[in-house]
Amino acid sequence: MANAEPKILQNPPTKTHKFLLLLQIFLRASVMAASLASTSLIVTNKETTLVFGIPVQAKYSYSPSFKFLAIANAFAASFTLLSLVFTLIASRRGITPGNYFFFFLHDLAMMSLVLAGCAAATAVGYLGKNGDSHAGWLPICNYLDKFCKRMTTATVTSYLSLILLLSLTIISATRSREIQV
Template sequence: METAKAVDGENQCSKTDKIVFAVQIFFRIAATGTALAAACVIFNAKQTVDVMGMSFDAKYSYSPAFKFFAFANAIACGFTSLSLVIVMFFSRHGLNASIYFMFFLHDLVMMSLVLSGVVAGTAIGAVGRDGNSKTGWLKICNRFEKYCNRVTTSLILSYVAMICLLVLTITSAAKSRN
């Protein structure tokens, strides 16, 4: 009777480990893909408009906040893809609590990086969309619609990457406690 419970407990643990491993793989792939897509979209966000015979450009590189946003996503994409390879490597050798703790730290840093980048991008995007009459900043999205749409798309993708990294942080923290 006791051996049946022990075998059943091992199968349950094995099923849980497989589910957590699948969650880790899925969300690492999702975070990598959405961070890469966000970076690619913002790197290619540019538009030129003519107003009364004068040409005006809008590029992500004109704003330090958008530059930080773009590079934060690129860095997160690179390190999250590296962590995907490491998870695959360690899955063959067994994932223990200390390895999950290292993934927790990694995921926490990557989530913080993406979160800070997306917040900076959102703040500047809001100023570009609405302007700020008290400081004299004019809205530009009524003139640079294509540019603003690309920035919005990139921000949405980055929020998805941040949520994926949040899920990874939570699952890695939970597994590191076992």
């Protein structure tokens, strides 16, 4: 009877480890997809319209904030692909708490980068939609509706990527707490 207890206790960590590994793979692939989708929406976003008879063109490259969001998402997608490859390689050898610490640092850095890009794009998007009466800036989204809607979609997709990166950061931080000093 005493031999039955250790076997029961050993199975849950194995199932938990496999579940967390599959969850990490799914989350990393989802971050990559969301970041790539956001980058592609931003980079291909442009619109030309007439405002008071004058042709006005809007491109993501005209705003440093939108360029930063595109670059942040491209970096996040690239480095998350790299971390996905490392996760798959490490899973064959067995992921140690030390490995999780490096994943934690990676996920935290990518989350911070995407958060900064989202914040910058949100601020500029708010000005584009509502303007600033104190500064004399008029809203432009009334004239560039397609551009604004597409940029909003890209920003929301970036926020999705941010939430997924936050989840990965929490998982990695929790698993890295098991480091023996």
